[in-house]
Amino acid sequence: MLTIKKATDSLGDQDVRAYLRLVLGQINKLKVQEGPLEEAVAELIELYDELMGFHEKKAIWDPVPNCTHVHIVVGDSFAGSMKQALKGLGWVETHKLIVLQENYATGPLGDLDSPKGRKVRSNWFFDNITEAFESYTEFEEEYNELLDKLKQIPEQAEVILWSSSNAREQTGMRHALYLLRGNHNAFALYDACALCEKLYNRPDAFIEYRHSGEIPTKKLREALIRIDGSGKLSIADVTRLQQEWRTISEQAGVLRTWQDNEVLTVSADYYDQYLLEKLDDLAPPVGDNGFLKVARLIGEAVGHCPQYIGDSFFEYRIRELIYNGILEIKGIPTAMRFYSIKRKRRA
Structure with a gap:
């Protein structure tokens, strides 16, 4: 228990929330008996092992000079599943992971890439959101950490962006591409929800995922195996998506939705x-x-x-x-x- 206390005391609020979401997700699988119980138990044990060595293992996912792929995901829940899937495939040495933790569906996004814009966003959350609030200092640290990780991506690595049919992931994906402007990497874009629905949905058993964080690790692992290169982005695609980020971030408003394959800013x-x-x-x-x-x-x-x-x-x-x-x-x-x-x- 002393070891557990030391491990949890060293976590920041954002990390605590991320681990809690992952643990509750696995407990929910046990409760509703989605898939073999042994799998959910094994993933809980893996989360425990990861938490016990949090500081030592935190950097294992950062891009390194010899990595071949860098996956960019939005949200801690999806990031947790992606880590488990990559581990299960034995790809940890060559496949790295960068996480955008922001909920891009809510809050102001204007001038997000400037200290002034981030201050405005931080103040809005402080004034309106009672839970899951980060201080401006924490917000700045998180943003700068993201920039540092993006800079670590080697030129030979393929950058795989993941996004499904919701405003949070679609907007985050566009922001990531904007931050990577000037990079000469090969880019690819995949929808994990669509891949898993195509693999597993049947007339008598149908699941429609609203965001990638809902996908069980086992299904995500199978989807990763079947990536066929169809998601490669052309230079024109990348330029268009970067411009769409500029358009989204220039719109005043604090709520966005995904409609007709477009991120729309709507009234609060x-x-x-x-x-x-x-x-x-x-x-x-x-x-x-x-x-x-x-x-x-x-x-x-x-x-x-x-x-x-x-x-x-x-x-x-x-x-x-x-x-x-x-x-x-x-x-x-x-x-x-x-x-x-x-x-x-x-x-």
């Missing part, structure tokens, strides 16, 4: 009516005067939303609906589990 209240409809559909507990726990509403909203937005943004919009007099509140809104809501009665 885009999902407000959706949240209210979900609230109306849910039955509050008996004897609680019609109040419903916010955590339950957000769980329902996240579970049924075709877009991957994240629970923090939904919680922010619920507080806005309270401030605007549409919802009543009971409790203290320091976190979604601490308060309940209901429709405000009209006079």
Whole structure:
């Protein structure tokens, strides 16, 4: 237990959240019995081993001069699955990994590649998002660490970008290509969700993934084996995607969606009516005067939303609906589990 305490005490908040998500994902597999139980148990043990040697193993994924491939992914959940898949294939020595941890679907993106723009983004999260907040200093450190890793990519390595049908990954992929402007590497782009759906979906068993982090490691491993070179990007493709990043980042707004193969900036209240409809559909507990726990509403909203937005943004919009007099509140809104809501009665 002392060893565990030392290992966890050395983690930053971002790392703690990443490991917690991965652990809960594996526990969920055990709970719903998705695939062999031995596989989920083995992956939990691998996560434990990785955590115990966190500092020693953290740099194992950084690009090195002799690597042949560098995978760029968006989100810690997908990164965890990708690491396990690459390990299982025995590719760790030649395949490296760079993770973009930002949720590009939410928050301002203007001038993100300048200290001023990053300060604006950091301040917005501080003012509006109660959970998963990073200080501006942590935000800067994370950004500079990303730039350092991108600079380490050797010229001979193929850069494989991963993105699926959601605004977070699509926007992040474009940002990565923009940051790599001037590099002469070969680039390729693949959709892990589409690959796995093509491999495994049948008429009697169909899964539609909303983001790459939902893909089990075993399926991702099989998808990696079947990469056939069809995702190679031409110079024109790279230039177009880099320009699309410029266009997205120049648009004012704090919410983006993926529609008709395009990242669209929409108004912050885009999902407000959706949240209210979900609230109306849910039955509050008996004897609680019609109040419903916010955590339950957000769980329902996240579970049924075709877009991957994240629970923090939904919680922010619920507080806005309270401030605007549409919802009543009971409790203290320091976190979604601490308060309940209901429709405000009209006079």
